[in-house]
Amino acid sequence: MVVEQNVSLAPHNSFGIVAKARELVRVRGEAEVVQLLADPALAGRPTFILGGGSNIVLTGDVRALVLKVEVAGRRVLDDGPRATIVEVGAGENWHDTVAWTLDQGFPGLENLAMIPGTVGASPVQNVGAYGVELQDRFESLDAIDLQTGRPFTLDATQCAFGYRDSVFKHPPADAAEGGSRGMGLAGRALILRVRLRLPKPWKPVIDYADLQRKMAETGIRHPTPRQIFDWVCAIRSAKLPDPRVIGNAGSFFKNPTVTPEQCTDIIAREPGIVHYPMPDGSVKLAAGWLIDACGWKGKSVGNAGVYEKQALVLVNRGGATGGEVVTLARAIQTSVYERFGIRLEPEPVVV
Structure with a gap:
C-alpha cells in the first residue's frame, strides 16, 4: 500500500474543479484496506471514497484520506437459461461495462449507456435512465467494512434501493434507544465488486418518450439491443455535454x-x-x-x-x-x- 501525498483531484472529478487530496490510497482489492486498517498511523482516520468522481462537487482540498477505488476485472459467473450473471470490479468504467456486456452477447443494460462513473458507484446512486434502473439488473455486491476490515455481501433488498438512493447514501446512526447501529453504510462500506443479472429472454424497454421518437424517426418497430444502445448514446450526446470537454x-x-x-x-x-x-x-x-x-x-x-x-x-x-x-x-x-x-x-x- 502506497500513500500518495498532495494528489491533484482535477482529473478525478467530472466537473474538473481544482482541488487536492492531502493523502490518497489506490484501492485495487481488499488487501489495501486491510493494510490501511492495520497501520496505526492511518487506522481510524476519516476517509473519503472516490470512484469516477462523476457525482461530486469539490469545494476545497480534501483533508480526509481519499480511497481511490480502482478494483478491475469483468467475468461471466453464470450463463443460465433464465439469466446471465456477470461480476465487475468496482473501479471499472460503467459505460465501457455496458458496451462489454453487449459485445459478449448479453443484453439488458443498453438503456443505461453513457452514464458517467464507475461500476462501484452505480449501486450507491441506483443509477437509472430511459426506463431502467440499476436495481432492475442487480444481483448482489461485495464490500468491505472500513471499521472492521471484514468483507460482506449484500443483495438488492439489503441495499434498500430507492429513486437515486440506497443504503450507501445514508450514514450509520445510533438508534434513539439502545445504542444499536442504524442501517446506513455511507462512509463505512467500500464496494469492491458488483454482480449484475441480465434476464432471459431479453425484452426491450422502449416506453420512454425519446426512444419512442427514435422508433418513429427510423421506422424500426422492433429494435435490437445494439440499436437501443446506439439510440441512447445519440440522445444523451445531443442533450448532455462531454465532461472531457465541458x-x-x-x-x-x-x-x-x-x-x-x-x-x-x-x-x-x-x-x-x-x-x-x-x-x-x-x-x-x-x-x-x-x-x-x-x-x-x-x-x-x-x-x-x-x-x-x-x-x-x-x-x-x-x-x-x-x-x-x-x-x-x-x-x-x-x-x-x-x-x-x-x-x-x-x-x-x-x-
Whole structure:
C-alpha cells in the first residue's frame, strides 16, 4: 500500500474543479484496506471514497484520506437459461461495462449507456435512465467494512434501493434507544465488486418518450439491443455535454415527485409542465423543465453555468470553483421553490 501525498483531484472529478487530496490510497482489492486498517498511523482516520468522481462537487482540498477505488476485472459467473450473471470490479468504467456486456452477447443494460462513473458507484446512486434502473439488473455486491476490515455481501433488498438512493447514501446512526447501529453504510462500506443479472429472454424497454421518437424517426418497430444502445448514446450526446470537454456532473437535480393533487394544481397554473405518472400513484415532474421555466438556461454565477441545451445540467465554463457551483445550485433551488413550491434535491455530493 502506497500513500500518495498532495494528489491533484482535477482529473478525478467530472466537473474538473481544482482541488487536492492531502493523502490518497489506490484501492485495487481488499488487501489495501486491510493494510490501511492495520497501520496505526492511518487506522481510524476519516476517509473519503472516490470512484469516477462523476457525482461530486469539490469545494476545497480534501483533508480526509481519499480511497481511490480502482478494483478491475469483468467475468461471466453464470450463463443460465433464465439469466446471465456477470461480476465487475468496482473501479471499472460503467459505460465501457455496458458496451462489454453487449459485445459478449448479453443484453439488458443498453438503456443505461453513457452514464458517467464507475461500476462501484452505480449501486450507491441506483443509477437509472430511459426506463431502467440499476436495481432492475442487480444481483448482489461485495464490500468491505472500513471499521472492521471484514468483507460482506449484500443483495438488492439489503441495499434498500430507492429513486437515486440506497443504503450507501445514508450514514450509520445510533438508534434513539439502545445504542444499536442504524442501517446506513455511507462512509463505512467500500464496494469492491458488483454482480449484475441480465434476464432471459431479453425484452426491450422502449416506453420512454425519446426512444419512442427514435422508433418513429427510423421506422424500426422492433429494435435490437445494439440499436437501443446506439439510440441512447445519440440522445444523451445531443442533450448532455462531454465532461472531457465541458466539466459537469450530468443531471444535477433529482426529478421531484408530487401527489396527483399537487400536479393538478401546478398544471392549472402551468399547463405545459412535463410530468410522468408513477406506478405508486405519485407524479414525477421534470426538474429540467422547472429550471428552464424559471429562466436559468444559459445563465451563470461566476464560472459555473446552466447548460444551454439542458437546464438540468450545471457546467464548469472554465475555472469554476465548487463554491460557485453550490451558489448557482442554491439560487436555482430558490427560484423553483418560489415559483412552484417545490424543493429540488441535488444529486451530487458536496465535499
